[in-house]
Amino acid sequence: MGIFASLKQQLFRWQSDGSVPFRLGQRRIFIIPSRGGLLFALALIVMLLGAINYTLALGHALVFLLAGLGLTGMVHTFRNLYGMLITPGRCAPVFLGETALFQLTLGNERSSPRLALELGTEEGKTVIAAVDALESTKTAIPVTATRRGWLTLPKVKMSTRYPLGLFYAWCYLQPAMRCLVYPQALDSPLPAVSSTPNAGERSGDGGQEDFAGFRERQPADSPRHVAWKASARDTGNRPLLIKQFAGGGQLELQLDWALTDPAHSVEKRLSILCGWVLAAEAAGARYALHLPDRQIPPASGEQQRQRCLEALALCQP
Amino acid sequence: MSTPASQALDRTAVPWLFAAALVTTLPHFAHQATWLSLFTGLIFAWGARLWWKDQRLPGRWLLILLVIAACSGIFVEFRSLFGRDAGVAMLVIFMAMKLLELKSRRDGMVVVTLGYFLLLTHYFYSQSIPTGLWLLLAMWLVTATLIRLHGGPASTLRATLRYAALLSLQAVPFMLVLYLLFPRISGPLWGLPQDAHAGKTGLSDTMSPGSIANLAQSAEIAFRVRFDGPLPPREKLYWRGPVMEQFDGATWRPFPGRYPAERIEFIAAPISYETTLEAHNQRWLLALDAPTGLPAESALNGTLTAGVRQPITQRQRFRLAASLDYRFNASEDAAVLRRNLQLPAGRNPQSQALARQWQASEKSPAAIIAKAIALFGSRDFAYTLQPPLLGDNGIDQFLFQTKRGFCEHYAAAFVVLMRAAGIPARVVGGYQGGEANPLDGYLVVRQSDAHAWAEVWLEARGWVRVDPTAVVAPARIETGIADALPAGEPLPALIQLRADWLRDMRHRWEAINNAWNQQILGYDPQRQRELLTRLGLPDTDWRSLAIALGLACSLLLAAITGWTLYQRPRHDPATRLWHKALRQLARRQVNCAPWETPLAIARRVDEERPELAEAFRRVADAYLLARYGRPTNNLKNLREALAQLPRWR
Numbered sequence: 001m002g003i004f005a006s007l008k009q010q011l012f013r014w015q016s017d018g019s020v021p022f023r024l025g026q027r028r029i030f031i032i033p034s035r036g037g038l039l040f041a042l043a044l045i046v047m048l049l050g051a052i053n054y055t056l057a058l059g060h061a062l063v064f065l066l067a068g069l070g071l072t073g074m075v076h077t078f079r080n081l082y083g084m085l086i087t088p089g090r091c092a093p094v095f096l097g098e099t100a101l102f103q104l105t106l107g108n109e110r111s112s113p114r115l116a117l118e119l120g121t122e123e124g125k126t127v128i129a130a131v132d133a134l135e136s137t138k139t140a141i142p143v144t145a146t147r148r149g150w151l152t153l154p155k156v157k158m159s160t161r162y163p164l165g166l167f168y169a170w171c172y173l174q175p176a177m178r179c180l181v182y183p184q185a186l187d188s189p190l191p192a193v194s195s196t197p198n199a200g201e202r203s204g205d206g207g208q209e210d211f212a213g214f215r216e217r218q219p220a221d222s223p224r225h226v227a228w229k230a231s232a233r234d235t236g237n238r239p240l241l242i243k244q245f246a247g248g249g250q251l252e253l254q255l256d257w258a259l260t261d262p263a264h265s266v267e268k269r270l271s272i273l274c275g276w277v278l279a280a281e282a283a284g285a286r287y288a289l290h291l292p293d294r295q296i297p298p299a300s301g302e303q304q305r306q307r308c309l310e311a312l313a314l315c316q317p
Numbered sequence: 318m319s320t321p322a323s324q325a326l327d328r329t330a331v332p333w334l335f336a337a338a339l340v341t342t343l344p345h346f347a348h349q350a351t352w353l354s355l356f357t358g359l360i361f362a363w364g365a366r367l368w369w370k371d372q373r374l375p376g377r378w379l380l381i382l383l384v385i386a387a388c389s390g391i392f393v394e395f396r397s398l399f400g401r402d403a404g405v406a407m408l409v410i411f412m413a414m415k416l417l418e419l420k421s422r423r424d425g426m427v428v429v430t431l432g433y434f435l436l437l438t439h440y441f442y443s444q445s446i447p448t449g450l451w452l453l454l455a456m457w458l459v460t461a462t463l464i465r466l467h468g469g470p471a472s473t474l475r476a477t478l479r480y481a482a483l484l485s486l487q488a489v490p491f492m493l494v495l496y497l498l499f500p501r502i503s504g505p506l507w508g509l510p511q512d513a514h515a516g517k518t519g520l521s522d523t524m525s526p527g528s529i530a531n532l533a534q535s536a537e538i539a540f541r542v543r544f545d546g547p548l549p550p551r552e553k554l555y556w557r558g559p560v561m562e563q564f565d566g567a568t569w570r571p572f573p574g575r576y577p578a579e580r581i582e583f584i585a586a587p588i589s590y591e592t593t594l595e596a597h598n599q600r601w602l603l604a605l606d607a608p609t610g611l612p613a614e615s616a617l618n619g620t621l622t623a624g625v626r627q628p629i630t631q632r633q634r635f636r637l638a639a640s641l642d643y644r645f646n647a648s649e650d651a652a653v654l655r656r657n658l659q660l661p662a663g664r665n666p667q668s669q670a671l672a673r674q675w676q677a678s679e680k681s682p683a684a685i686i687a688k689a690i691a692l693f694g695s696r697d698f699a700y701t702l703q704p705p706l707l708g709d710n711g712i713d714q715f716l717f718q719t720k721r722g723f724c725e726h727y728a729a730a731f732v733v734l735m736r737a738a739g740i741p742a743r744v745v746g747g748y749q750g751g752e753a754n755p756l757d758g759y760l761v762v763r764q765s766d767a768h769a770w771a772e773v774w775l776e777a778r779g780w781v782r783v784d785p786t787a788v789v790a791p792a793r794i795e796t797g798i799a800d801a802l803p804a805g806e807p808l809p810a811l812i813q814l815r816a817d818w819l820r821d822m823r824h825r826w827e828a829i830n831n832a833w834n835q836q837i838l839g840y841d842p843q844r845q846r847e848l849l850t851r852l853g854l855p856d857t858d859w860r861s862l863a864i865a866l867g868l869a870c871s872l873l874l875a876a877i878t879g880w881t882l883y884q885r886p887r888h889d890p891a892t893r894l895w896h897k898a899l900r901q902l903a904r905r906q907v908n909c910a911p912w913e914t915p916l917a918i919a920r921r922v923d924e925e926r927p928e929l930a931e932a933f934r935r936v937a938d939a940y941l942l943a944r945y946g947r948p949t950n951n952l953k954n955l956r957e958a959l960a961q962l963p964r965w966r
Contacts, residue, residue, distance in 0.1 A: 165463060
């Protein structure tokens with residue numbers, strides 16, 4: 001096992017010097033007859049016996065032509081992978097449990113297309129890609145995010161049976177690509193607004209003075225703010241309406257690790273925080289995040305959301 | 318443009334599979350039982366309809382039921398499921414049924430493999446040049462189907478067909494090497510089924526009125542001969558088949574027992590020749606009278622017929638020699654002579670009476686023969702392919718009433734007259750004459766040259782050939798059957814051709830076919846040994862042959878791999894022209910960094926070399942248009958702009 005494993009490591013390692021794009025060389029490509037190829041070979045043997053038995057001169061010729069076809073098919077299957085340019089692309093962060101899509105760009109400098117390329121990791125689904133002559137194409141390798149933090153792209157197998165399906169050629173790719181996995185967002189009520197915005201100008205229910213209108217309820221909205229009467233007037237299954245107040249400045253939330261129930265596991269507490277971040281952002285609030293290993297000052301907007309989610313993803317309490 | 322992977326067969330690949338199935342089964346419809354073709358055709362149509370309407374394929378039980386029905390039909394038709402024809406019928410049925418369960422790509426693979434297999438089965442029936450061409454086409458289409466199957470919808474019709482052609486062409490060198498060097502084994506490896514050589518035509522070993530006339534209506538080639546020396550005169554070309562001694566009043570048969578060995582005295586110098594015999598499923602060679610040299614596998618059987626142990630079931634070549642002037646069994650066994658005087662009792666009384674009358678009035682056998690010949694030479698007798706039907710006393714009827722007959726009538730009547738007159742006589746079947754093809758020098762003997770003549774035994778001279786047909790229709794022997802028969806006889810059109818250019822075309826076509834047969838189909842273990850000796854590899858055993866074969870194939874594979882994988886450096890022509898312009902700039906000390914855009918360079922030229930500015934701006938614009946604009950004639954503009962750039966000297 002040990003020898004086999006190390007041999008496998010030797011054989012299938014990603015020897016790239018890190019330069020991109022990476023060109024697929026012949027030492028990386030493996031090729032064996034496929035099941036269809038074995039069926040074909042068996043048929044050829046039976047045909048040869050028939051040709052000999054009935055002394056069919058043209059039967060001999062046909063069998064030999066088909067044998068030659070099989071051999072050229074092997075070369076062409078190999079060629080379908082050989083010399084391909086592979087450029088790692090980006091990978092958008094995902095939440096735990098979602099599927100990360102690692103983008104790879106496949107480049108073809110040949111004047112003939114490369115068709116029916118199957119790419120996939122050992123566990124994930126396989127995608128089929130094709131690259132036209134002198135073109136490049138973007139493909140995304142799906143990997144299910146099962147752990148929070150950095151998800152590195154596992155070994156990708158790129159394989160093909162094109163053109164004749166008699167041979168199966170494959171190679172392993174392992175570009176240094178990683179994807180950030182945020183914790184799973186858990187819907188839970190936002191914590192009460194405990195701190196005062198605007199340097200303590202107001203206390204208690206700051207920002208809830210002047211009624212400014214309604215908006216649709218987000219999962220993180222406190223039930224206290226629901227406009228029950230207005231919602232009751234509204235027919236249908238629309239979400240509940242929330243009373244919006246002006247005058248108290250923007251809502252500012254303190255999303256604190258300490259506010260989550262210590263009885264929960266670390267991951268669950270991070271998930272709750274993650275849900276809060278999303279809810280706060282959706283509510284258009286200003287929010288700060290306090291984690292054991294990181295403090296993020298209050299702000300709002302896409303950048304703040306990303307900063308918080310990243311901190312949550314990488315949090316090591 | 319990525320799609321989720323699946324092994325399912327895409328819908329648009331199905332027509333390809335139908336086409337592949339059709340081209341590989343279609344030629345079988347020509348010789349198959351009608352119900353089989355109909356059944357197959359209906360299943361094709363049903364499958365096509367299901368595909369067109371995008372309906373569900375039939376369930377497994379229905380398919381099994383259909384297969385059982387078809388197999389029992391085949392069993393009833395052929396009394397077996399494993400003969401040659403039954404096996405082919407089964408393959409055709411399986412191919413059709415498979416079209417009703419095309420679900421995954423694997424099903425497609427099965428159709429394609431079955432298609433390749435079916436291609437082979439056509440060679441059971443014909444190995445002619447047109448068959449070869451049709452099957453080459455079919456193989457191309459099946460290969461394209463295979464490519465389409467694995468390439469998915471992304472591989473277009475044109476590209477797929479082109480790729481299939483490329484792959485097939487690259488396979489041809491392998492085929493040639495394997496064809497020449499693969500150790501050839503003479504088949505068969507195991508017993509052939511009963512019907513392996515069904516449907517071979519040729520001279521049969523019995524003769525009754527009409528049997529040769531029937532054969533003579535076929536223009537099929539019986540054998541081809543190449544003489545080492547010049548072509549002997551046509552009237553000497555008697556190719557001997559079976560000798561028939563026993564007569565029951567209607568049919569002539571060879572004597573089944575053994576003969577004493579023949580004693581032949583050759584008078585003329587032997588001439589040697591090579592004959593290529595088409596399969597006729599009989600145990601004789603049709604050698605030229607009289608054979609002096611025979612191939613090892615053949616022996617004379619006592620009647621001067623060259624016999625072989627196994628029936629000739631495929632086209633075969635033999636080297637023979639013959640002496641055209643000979644004396645055969647000058648002293649004959651008494652039992653043989655007795656046998657050749659027998660006549661069925663009570664039949665043909667008129668003829669027998671006439672012969673006895675000659676016997677009484679004439680002194681020598683030669684005079685009796687002359688009498689008989691003179692009888693046939695009288696104006697009343699006519700030579701025709703369509704003689705009237707004859708009854709029990711056929712010879713009497715022919716000699717005294719109808720007087721119209723083909724060579725078998727004349728030979729039979731003559732032999733009956735001779736026997737009745739006390740001269741031992743017998744009928745010889747075979748071929749007479751042949752047509753020389755001026756293009757390749759081969760003498761072509763057809764079924765229409767089938768002939769029957771008589772042989773009489775004369776004291777001290779032995780068996781002497783007498784051909785009564787030569788008297789009735791001298792043209793038959795001198796120029797051939799087409800000239801001997803009156804107009805309107807049912808001769809095949811092919812041998813009646815009178816126009817020179819048509820005759821010339823036929824000769825050309827037959828010479829090509831002969832070359833095909835001799836060089837390609839006739840490549841057997843013997844020829845392989847000859848070729849290897851000529852290549853400097855005498856006495857090769859299978860081991861050195863395998864080494865040579867492996868070496869040749871490896872070299873070929875390496876060559877094709879290199880040729881296929883080598884990427885010719887491709888530069889966009891616009892880029893190439895642009896680099897040329899940049900080199901011009903470099904000579905004028907305007908050096909450009911690789912990251913500089915054309916417009917930035919043009920701006921720099923504006924400042925540094927104002928005298929070039931306008932010309933270079935045009936080059937830059939034309940380059941940008943050629944590189945990024947619509948591909949209409951932009952390259953020409955760039956070339957012109959570049960030409961206008963003042964040259965530096």
